[in-house]
Structures are given as C-alpha cells and as structure tokens.
Amino acid sequence: MPFRSHSQPPVGRWAVLVTFCLAGCGPSEQVSKYTAPKDPVDPDLVSDAPTQGEPEVRVLGAIAEAGKPGEESWYFFKFQGPKLGDSYPPRAIERHAADFDAFVKSLKFPAAGAPTWTVPAGWRAVEVQTQFPRIATFRMRKSETTVDLAVSQTGGDLLGNINRWYGQAGAEPIKADEIATKTRVLTVDGRKVWVVDVSGPGPKGGGMVPPFAK
C-alpha cells in the first residue's frame, strides 16, 4: 500500500481547470516573478584551479605512532589519490581541512589492532586498488576535485617520511630540529601525532616517488 501523508481536496482548482478545458483552452503561460531558495552549490561548477602565483599542490596528512616510541612504525592519514604520490590542488584540500582536523582528533588507538575514528559527514569509505595495502580509504567531494584520504601503516624514520611529503609538494626538505616547528604536534588518545601541511609547485622531476611512499 502506498504511504499516504496529507491531502486536501483541490476543489477550487478543479473547477477552474475543468471550466478552462471544457471551454476548449488551457490557461496560457505568462512571465512570472517569485522568490525561491538558493540552489545548492553544484560541485562540478566549483573550480580548484590555482590562480597565478598560488601553489599548485598542497600535501596535508598526519603521522601517528603505531607502536611504542622509538619503534619507527607509523600510521599515515593523508590526502592521497589511488596512485603513489597523487596530490591535490590547495583549494580542494582547503575545503576538507576542517573535517580532517576533526577526524585526526577523533582517533583512538586500541591496545591491539588498527586505530578507530569518527568519520566526518560527507566522507565515504571506498575500496581502492592500490599497489600497497591500505587500512582504509575515504572519498569526499565539495568541488570539481574528488579527494581521497588514505589510511595506511608503514615504517621508516619520521624525518624521512615528513621530507618525502615535502618532496611531493616540491618544497625543500626540513631538518630534524625543525620537526617541532614545521609540523603541528598533537597528542591524541595518548599518542603523538605530527600534522604535516605543506604547499608548493609540485614534485620536481615528474613526481617520482620511491615504492614505499604511500
């Protein structure tokens, strides 16, 4: 049975329309004026193209300790396309930056197993074929660019990983004593988290990245 909500007999309109139709003509269309709610923004029409002088690429991600301090095992939470080293224009990243911040602060690190989180509204978990396995991939869109956030686990030293991301943005590498000032260091659920946010012209030499670089 169809769900029936509310109804009211349109007696007046019936009478007018039947009169018109039996008279052999319908009401003719005229120019009209009304107020209407504004249309929602169509993402396809929101451009992320950088204007002249703006950086081409923004790399935004967080690195969290995956083991005990000094174990050199890390969780990566990074805006990253399906291919290695895929990056996004700064305007596309900016539209999701606040959600990313809330996502990072919602992280929980259980004693065993992968971290958990609260997924912001508008993010959708997707299955993506990648060269290296991921813990999760979230997909989102507020503009012409569809953006993925990749969650993965890997090793290596902290500085090397940060500088790899710097390289993807086309920025100069940083030194070990600059980690505290060039990244945002948070403590989330008792773990140290480094938020890396760097913009630049994009990778030098065609964006080649080593195979472990996810």
Add this chain to the structure above:
Amino acid sequence: MSTPEAHDYVGAPKAGPARPSVPYRALRAAASLRLTVVLFALSMVLVFFGTLAQQHASIETVVNDYFRSWFVMIELRLVTDFLKVFFVPDLKSDLPGKVPFPGGYAIGWVMFFNLLAAHAIRFKLTWKRSGIFLLHAGVIVLLLGEFLTGILSVESRMMIREKESTSFAFHLNQHELAVIDPSDPGHDTVVVVPGSLIRDAADGQWISHPDLPFDVRRDQYVVNARVRKLEPGEESPATKGLGVGRGIQSLPRSKGTDADGRVDYPAAVLTLRDKAGAELGTYLLPTIFEGRLQPVEAGGKKYDVTFRFKRTYKPYSVYVESAEHKKYAGTETPKDYASTVILDDPEYGKVGPIRIWMNHPLRHRNETFYQSSMSTDDETGVKLTGLQVVENPAWTAPYLACILVSLGMLVHFGIKLLTFLDRRGAK
C-alpha cells in the same frame, strides 16, 4: 438463436413512443450498437497508429497528439514504416501526406454518450441486469477518469543526491528562461519567461515585460541541441557568456522508442537589451548547461541567466536520507532501487523517514512520489535518486473502475450461473 438487440449485454429495445420525436430519434441513433462497434474499431486503429508514431515522436507528444486530442493528423508514412518491418523490407519510399482521424477525446466522449444513450433506450433497470449496470458504471468511471487525468494531471520530477534535499520539481517537457537576482543572501528573486513564449516567437522578435530587467530577442531556437566546437572560420552566435567560441548543433527529437528514456534539450540564442535600449550582448543558452548560470549586468544590477527545465517550487522540501541501488551481480543491470526520504512541510511538520520503492509510492498533498530512477557516481559513489511527482486528482478513478467492472462481472455471471442451476434443477 437470440438476436444481438435482445441479448443481455446490449439490452433489448424498450417500448418507445408510437411517433418518435426528433430528440428521441437522435437518442436512438446515439444508442446504436453499430456505432459502438465502429467506435471500438476506431479506438483500435488509433492505438495502432499511436503506437507506431512513437518511433518518430516522444511518448508525451504522442499521448497529447493522439489520445488527449479531439482529432489527429495521422502521417501515412507510419503505414510504410509498418510494411517495411513486417511485410516489405525492401520498400524504399514513404507514403506522403496525412489523414485526419478522430482523437482520443472525440472517440471517448462519443463512446460515453453512446453508452448513456443505450441505457436510456435499451436497458431496463432490473436485478437480472444489475451486473451489466455495474460493469458499465465502471466503464463510465474509467472514461471520465482518463479525461480528467488528461486535463488535470501534472507530472514532474525531483532529482536529489543522497543526504541532500530539494524543494522544487522540474518538468521534462517544459522549459523556461530564468533571470535570477541573487542579491539577497537569503533567497533568489526569479523572473521566468515560459519556454513556449520563446519557442513560439519568430526569429528577431522581442519579448518585453515590466518584471524583466531587460528585453529579450529570440535569434535562434533549437528544439533539441548539443553544444559543439566551432568549425574553422565559423563565427559563434554568442558575443557574451559561455557560448563565446561555441556553436549549437540541432539533434533529432527524442522518440518514444528510445531505450534510455531520452528527453529533448532545447537551446536558444537570445540577444538582451536593457530598458534604456542598449544591447547587452547575445547569449547562447542551452538547457543542457542549465546549472552554468551566465552573469548579466543591467541597470546597474547583476543577474544570473539560464535556460532550464521548468521548475515548480513546493511548499515543502524532500530530504533523501538514504538511497539503495542494487544491481544484478557482475552487471550494470539495475535489480532494485529505493529511497528513504523525509518530507519537511511547515504546515504538517516532518513526515518520515519513509521508504519509496517500486509500486510503493508516497502520497502527500495530493501528489504521489514514485521511485523513478537511480544512478551512482562512479567516482564518488554518491547516489542520485529520481522521484516522479504526479499530481492527479483523478488517480482513484482506475481503481474504482476496476472494482466496479470486476464486481459487475461477478454479479452478472453469478446470476447466470444461478439461473442455469435453477433450470437444471427444474429438469
């Protein structure tokens, strides 16, 4: 053997006046069983050609031209179309010309009066014929219901992304030029010029109205168009807006036999002139790009202009909480789709969540919302649901007609059975 005039289904002639008057003779002529047979035959011919016509025109056009009209000009090429498919595949030429034929309204109304006249002339109100009366009452309800549906029903569509809402429906076969004043941050003020005014205007004709901030001249109108790149040396019809550097190509009109339910996307080339008489430029306005608003400045104020599918704003909004799009495993063939919606109506409050799926529509404010289409964005996975919104005050007529006809048949054949059993028992 009984004659047709004496049969239960058609009624036996009642005793009329000895010297029938002219109105009585007219009534008797209107009640003619021969006329009934002719009307049924004409109906079949109309349905036959109305079906064939769908390979050249959209379903909506055919329904309006053949079935919701008083007469129709049937194209004779439909006959050759039919012959080519079934009998003479090598037939090269098409029959030219058109033949006038009574349309659905004409046949339906004559059938209606034929039936009423038959009851006035032939049918006696007896218990024995109560089934026939019920059955014919069902036919009358069906005929009147279809007529009212034809003149009163309005069909439109809502396209809503999952987790988004909308408060307007658009009409697939009507269009409008919208001039939007976006200066108020809370809402838009919109002046709409019906697409029919532009379609029916001549090239070079101006359209003016006190509510319009500028006058509009039709330079070109294409019923179904696509936007294309310019050929080398070709000039763009547009001097401003997104049409600069582009042209339009006329496409064949959509047809009822198109498998994918295609619709026409008209395009217009319009020159705008402010109220002081200064030209503001020539714009290419294709409905296929209706979301790309084109800025126009007139009288010191900024407006957005678009040629779009006609909208009807509702006094409520529909929010799609979730959308289900199931496909047969390993294929893109849709298996099932459904939308769970919440209606937010200031007058009635929030209604829902309600799940709408095949044959399970939602009814609200005399409108029925059917699940009509579903698509999933391959890239983002966001689902886009299409709800067909039908406002038809006569929607109950077919149900009532079916009940009456079924009941009539049950009663009639029940009486026949009992009469037969009585006769057998008497023997």
